[in-house]
Amino acid sequence: MTSRFRTQLEEALFPPIIALLIALVCGDLLIMSYGQSPATVYRLLLEGTWGNAYGFGQVLYKATTLAFTGLAVSLGIRAGLFNVGAEGQLAAGGFAAAFVGLHLTSAVPWLIAIPLCMMGAAVGGGIVGAVPGYLRVKFGAHEVIVTIMLNFIVLALLNWLIANHIHVEETLHTPEIGAGAIPRLDAFMPAFHGSAANLSMVVAAITALAGWYYLFRSRRGFELRAVGLQPDAAEYGGVSVRGVWFRALTLSGAIAGLGGINYVLGYKHYYEDGLAGGAGFLGIAVALVGRNHPLGVIIAALFFATLSQGGLAIHAFVPKQMVEVLQGVVILAVAMSVPEVRRVLRLGRKPVTA
């Protein structure tokens, strides 16, 4: 039992750790090429993120959105589907949350307003996710193509809505929501003052927990993973493969959409054009590095958030684009190491014979 647990753990941790080491080496070389000391830059990066309350708050804020999109992408991958549409789904969810919030007055108590807005976000993202799900089931359209294309359509549609219909003059954002705001962290802990961190992260944590429960404890999760691993065997086991595809893409879209609350309900209290800002695409990397496990996704989200916030902290010494290069290196290293490492581990493991 323990040795099996250890192999599982090794299999889960190997690729991210190797990827991290490769990224570190690349980072060292890059920093040195700017004539700086890697140790100093890394120290600054850590001080600017985990070293003070404001920086840490920003990391938490960024990690929250990434956790949602990472969970969304990983749920799709568990079902054998690659949802590249988290970017559009996140924006649609944010817009839907704002749309609901705009139609509420401040008289509506938060206990009703927040769940309503959250539901709006999930439904908004879910609809965008259901479209590729439906097209896949009905016409066999590949979800990668459809989700990529849908990103453009959704983002353009939202841009048009904001630019032409519901915006505050001279801006590209909606008016502030009437109700449904989620409190910021600095309301309880003044040290976090100024950072965007808010209680949406609790929602993210609950979503991860629920995702874990769904995947590994529920019957539907059992069927979803079966479809992802071996669709023919799942079909044999009485699972409707198409049903799972549709459900998984819709649910994936809903989770990505729910990520929109972090910005809209927790931070700005309005929807603004460009809200997603790449967090949807980065969710793919988060899912990959997190090995499609809800807990792994949370850790990976914190990691990528640290890099992105840390980029600002070291800006004075090296261009902040350096961390984007590092992110790229991590993604490439993980993407390559995962199947490799798996194969190697498999080769080393002999079948147990009776």
Next chain:
Amino acid sequence: MTASAETNQSPAILMRGIDKSFGSVRANRAASLEVLRGEIHALVGENGAGKSTLMRILGGLQKLDAGTVEVNGKDVTGWTTSDAIAAGIGVVHQHFMLVPTLTVAENIVLGQEPKKGVRFDYAWAVAEVETLSKETGLVVRADQKVSELSVGEAQRVEILKTLFRGAKILVLDEPTAVLSPPEVRDLWVVLRRLRDAGGTIVLITHRLDEVIEISDVITVMRAGETVTRLETGKTTPAEIAKAMVGRDVALAARQAAGLAHAGDAGDAGDAAQHMGAHTSADAASALSVTNLVVMGSRGTREVDGVTFSIRPGEILGLAGVEGNGQTELIEALAGLRAVESGSIRIDTRDVTYDNVGQRRDAGLSHIPEDRHRRGLILDYSVADNLVLGRQREFASRGMLDGARIAANAQTQIEAFDIRPPSSSLPARSLSGGNQQKVVVAREMGREFTVLLASQPTRGVDVGAIEFIHSRIREARAAGKAILLVSAELNEVLALADRIAVMYRGRFVTVMPAADASEDVLGEYMIGSKKDAA
């Protein structure tokens, strides 16, 4: 000159001692093939006998592990595809490799386009193709788009393509699998004409009537080995069939393990008792199938009007050369393939249009022929695999009941002696025999009335075979109705009460097992004998 005279006598193809493994699977073991110039040579054997691998090695598509390949007397061992094409070997694959958006002429000259300056000389290509078409009798319309062709026409284009490249040795991989009977007749005319013009043809097939009709010489392969080489004029279908599916070392070992039906007196008595029980006319059928028609993936009628029923406590054995519709029949019965027409009943319930889950609830258990693709989720634990298909039973309010799943695993592991007895191991890490036991445990360790057992002992060691066989006998004794499909005639003969033979989608006979023997079944299996039914 002397050299060419010498090579004229050497065979067109001479392959000796060919070994080829894919991982732990040995596709070819010391396989050999000798094909003389100007003959139509049939390479026969069941699915997985290693025919295609041997031909892929010949065509340079696959590297061999050991052995030698000679073409026209020249050692060409380990050559590449372009070498093979240059030497005049043309392979027509089962799956066509044509560009659908190009015309017939364009496809045929692809890679060797005639040029006028820098421009592609299309008119010349069309003229060339039309000439070649007339010479060979392969009728095609040169300027038609490939996407508009029927499969038969597409195949003619494939053959023309290889001939255009100068092929003198033509390898056809199951060419008739996709053709209608008139198209098959046309193909024979063309092949004979090519042979008479000095061409050499290797035909891969497992349909014996075709072999008898068209070939001059036959090589039979089984389990990666070359079993025998026969002259078509001097052999009988029965002899070929026996070579294809007959006794081998593994079967002898099985009998040594005491599995021959004659050796098991208790069971024989048991069986007789059951035969007596279900000859009484009004015994209700547990499974009844009426005029079932099922289409294959390529739009052909793979199951073509099959009617049968199985009574409680009876094993109906289904024999037949693989690829005659058995797989499609089982899939249709299990709910994995749509039924075109006809009906399926379990007890009194019509399940023709029910899905997999509903059929399971109606009492259907199914041991699928391919445990790695269908029967198991290899990355799931043994415990999870033991509830696959029954996940609803083991869940309450949508949540899986871990305690019950674990308890079920413990019971089944003990009852079916699954080793190692650990429910948390992934199914992947078990040996083949124990993986199959997991499938058998899941399907037979529950309440059921009908069992579809498809190749239940394929790729399983002798001990597990014995175990699975005794389980099937016990199930019969307990009044279950069992449909047993097996590529091993001995298995069918040892277990079944009645035996049906499937040939080209139909049941050509149903006989009591007592009247059956390998020779009798063999004749039905190759279609040389049919009952009125």
